[in-house]
Amino acid sequence: MPRPALPRFALSRCAGILVALAAPISAAAARAPADLDACAHLENEVSVAGAALIATSPSTFDRFVADSRYCDMRSGLTPAWVRARDNPQCFVGYTCRTQDP
Incomplete structure (x- = not known):
């Protein structure tokens, strides 16, 4: 028995969710390296958001957090x-660094 096709609205809703999830990733990937930004702005970005991706070189990102809740x-914490x-x-x-057992 063939499976019923997904309604058109379900497909568009799934596509919208995928775009929404990919947006923060592409925004972080497009960000300039930290050495082009002011220190106070970088500190504020992490403390306000709690966690932030910051470019440490043109092709490398790291996740920085405000405290252990993140x-x-x-x-x-390191x-x-x-x-x-x-x-x-x-x-x-x-x-955040995984601790050795």
Whole structure:
């Protein structure tokens, strides 16, 4: 017995959800490296959002967090600094690192 086709509105709704999920990823991927941004702006981005993707080079991103609430239970915090436009050692928050058992 053939499966019934999905209604047209269901397909458009799924497409809309996929676009919405991909938008933050593409926005982060298009972001300029941290060394082109001011330190205060980078610090604020992490502290206000709680977690942020920051480009550490033209092709590398890392996730920085404000505190342990933004890491999973098995992770610990490691202080993190990035090179900003106005500060070569800009403290932006922490990275989540899995702790060894």
